[in-house]
Amino acid sequence: MRMVCGAQPKGILRLVLVEGLQLSAVGMALGLVIALSLTGLMRSMLVAVTPTDPITFAAISLLFVMVVAASALVPALRAARVDPAIAIRQQ
Numbered sequence: 001m002r003m004v005c006g007a008q009p010k011g012i013l014r015l016v017l018v019e020g021l022q023l024s025a026v027g028m029a030l031g032l033v034i035a036l037s038l039t040g041l042m043r044s045m046l047v048a049v050t051p052t053d054p055i056t057f058a059a060i061s062l063l064f065v066m067v068v069a070a071s072a073l074v075p076a077l078r079a080a081r082v083d084p085a086i087a088i089r090q091q
Contacts, residue, residue: 009081012076013077016075016076016079017072017076019072020071020072020075020076021069024064024065024068032061035057036052
């Protein structure tokens with residue numbers, strides 16, 4: 001509907017990507033809190049890494065952000081390519 005009202009494809013692409021990344025940021029923050037609180041349980045399962053290794057947490061967080069960005073890009077590109085006439089006809 002935003003395209004029908006005159007939104008540019010660039011704005012739609014940005015909107016969908018930002019929403020996906022915001023949702024993943026909330027999930028990552030909760031996951032980080034849970035992971036840090038469970039470090040005592042993980043201590044016996046880790047080899048050559050301390051349970052609170054900041055480099056490991058940063059690398060995994062960066063990997064998750066890249067996966068989320070890649071997975072949010074597909075629907076964002078699809079939403080940006082929608083023909084407004086077809087979208088309004090189906091509504």
